[in-house]
Amino acid sequence: MNTDAGNGLRHCSTETQEASRSGSRLAMLFRSTLCTGIMACASAIAQEGGQDVMIGTDLDLQGFLDTELAAGKKRVVVPPGQYRVTPRKREHLRLAGLSAVEIVAEGVEMICTETTRALTIVDCNDLKLKGLTIDYDPLPYTQGRIIKLSQDNTVHDIELFDGYPAAEYVRNSKYEIFRPDTRTLRFGSYHQFSAEVLDAGHIRVTRKGRYMGEKVGDIIAIGTSTAPGGQIPHAVYTSHSAGVVLEGITLYASNCFGFLESDCKATHYLRCKIDRRAPGGDLKQRAQPRIRSLNADAYHSKHATIGPRIEACVAKFMGDDCINICGDYHLVMAANGTRLRVLAKRKLNIRAGDPLEVVAYDGRRLPDAEVISTRKLGETTAEELAFLSKQRMHAPFRQGKLGPTYEIVVDREMALPMGSTIRSANRVGNGFSVVDCDFGFNRSRGILIKASQGEVRDNRMEGCWGEAIKVSPEFWWLEAGSSNDVKIVGNRILNCLGKGIAVYAIPGKGGTAPAGAHNDIVIENNIVTKTAQTSIWVTSTRGLTLRNNTVDDAEGGVVLENCDELVGQETE
Structure with missing residues (x-):
């Protein structure tokens, strides 16, 4: 046998x-x-x-959990095994309205059979999920090798590897190119491209943008979709929940983000792991081992009233950022005394009584205001659309694809030019913690912070293509906000292609914001080695503590701009 x-x-x-x-x-x-x-x-x-043609047992995991929970159990143990799960309404598993429940899934692997969401958690309090492994068969990407380049390198003929999704499932998303010798990224990624099916095992990618050094023989990964029941993004999505603990969760693939949370409070990610799956434990034989894990971000938090604690977690080889903790900026179109005409990014997440961060179009951060009332007005005007079309921001935003306009009444008069931004100061992930994590080998940033009252401590980052640690709002994405009281301590950064530690603010008008965009930032006891750009770059900060950091001087060492109230500047 x-x-x-x-x-x-x-x-x-x-x-x-x-x-x-x-x-x-x-x-x-x-x-x-x-x-x-x-x-x-x-x-x-x-x-x-x-x-191993098809690993795993078909199982109605949703039905099993629903039955156990309906019986009143507060602790449910799922027997170990590999289970093939069919989605319902584009979700493989949904946990909703649970309170003080623990689900133990140690030794359990959920094999998602369509490239749609693995797990939705909504309206839960003090839910703990422990030990679950999530993978996809078929995968949400395919993999192959460049076999021919056009003379100008804009056309790539690609042979797909056996064991990966066929050409018919390829979509125009998440195209990355890797070196075959190191199996690391050749560069970040191409965004503007189109894919054409040549036959079941071959595709042709035509790209725009300047040549980034790809060669015949390079390995590629590109997004795919196999979801006859429809597709929604992300592997694990948690919303409108408080005190959720995700412990020992392993993700090997996702059609977009790994973990996304929205409108949550104090989520705890403990010893979670995101990585490409080794061939020895893969779900099927493949001509080449997997080259990436997720298609986009690893851990992404939006609008949290208390930010997440991300502790002893791993995130490697995904197609975007390791961490992003942020809120939303909304655009001020006009100001008349205490009344602001505001264009919402999407939904307006500002409520009466909220403290309001206010940033002028030129980057000056004004004292916080308080919201008295909000009232929906309607659509944008021709003048507002013309202004948007000239902004340095995400193309759909320039095209006016934003939310409706609102009147927001605040507690004092303001003189704000068009293009200034506001955001709820308590729905951005304040109180976050990122500690003792291992991140890297991804196409973008390592740790991206846009919140306050938090720490980035004792993490290791290697091979990030963007900044290893970035503290900055992003007008381009209308992602808020500026930061107060953030400690960046004891981190080790190695071989990253962007800056090592970057704390800065670029306003909508362009240039660099004056001091006071960020306040009370501590950067100490970090080791930054072999970064391609400046080791530590800080701008727009009032109250900067900078001491006992070890950096390379080859690419500029430490650079400060528009900073005041500096405490210490000892580096080695």
Whole structure:
């Protein structure tokens, strides 16, 4: 008998004995179904001579959890195993309205069978999910090798590797190119491109932009979609929840972000892991090992009233940032005394009583205001659309694809030019913590912070293509905000292609914001080695503590602009 089949049968026998001892009819039924699936899977593997055509047991995981929770259980243990799960309404699993519940899924792998969301968590309080592994079969990307370049290098003919999605599933998204010798990125990524199907195993990518050094033989990854039931983004999405703990969760793939949270309070990510899956544990044989993990960001937090704690986590080889903690800026179109005409980014997440961060178009940060009232007005005017079309921002925003306009009444008169920004000062992730994490080998930034009262401590970052640690609002994306009281301490940064530590502010008008955009920033005891750009760059900051950092001087060492009230400047 094939060794894997024998192991499956032995596992089946053990699970049945455990169920019998437990006396649980539901657990017995679950494990009986599990064993039948394992035996069938083992038989299929044996018949194929060890070729793992399809790993995992078909399981209604949602139904199992719903039954356990409906019985009033506050602690649910999912029996270990690899389970193939079919999505319902574009979600493979949904946890909604739970309070003080613990779900233990150690040794459990959920294999998502369509490239849509793995897990949605909504309206939960003090929910703990522990140990779950998530992967996709089919994957949300395919992989291949450049076999031909046009004379001007703008056309790439690509042969897809066996074991990855076929050409018909390729989409015009997330195109990355890797060196075959180091299996790391050749450069960041191309954004403007189109993909053409040549046959089942070949595609042609035509790109724009300047040549970035790709060569025949380079390995590529490009996004795919296999979701007959429809697709929504991200692997794990948590919204309108408080005190959620995600412990020991492993993600090997996602069609977009790994973990996205929105409008949450004090989420805790503990020992979670995002990485490309090694061939020894992969779900099928592939001609080449996986070259990336997720298609986009690893951990992304929006609008949190208390920011996340991201502790002892890993994020490597994904297609965008490791961490982004942010809120939304909304654009001031006009100011008349205490009344502001405001164009919302999408939904307006500003409420009466909120403290309001106010930043003028030239980057001056004004004292915070308080919101008295909000009132929806309607659509943008022709004058406002003309102004937007000239801004340095994301193309859809320039085209006016934003939310409706509102009248916001504040507690004092303001003289603000068009293009100034406001945001709710308490829906941006304040109180965050990023500690003892291992990040890198991604196409963009390492840790991106736009919140206050937080720490970035004792992390390791290697091979990020953007800044390793960035503290800055981004007018381009209308992502808020400026930062107060942030400590960047004890981090190790190695071989990153952007700046090592960058704290800065670029206003909508351009240039560099004056001091006071950021306040009370501490940068100490960090080691920055072999960055391609400046080791530490700080602008627009009032109250900067800078001491006991070890940096390379080759690319500028430490550079300060528009900073005042500096405490210390000792570096090695």
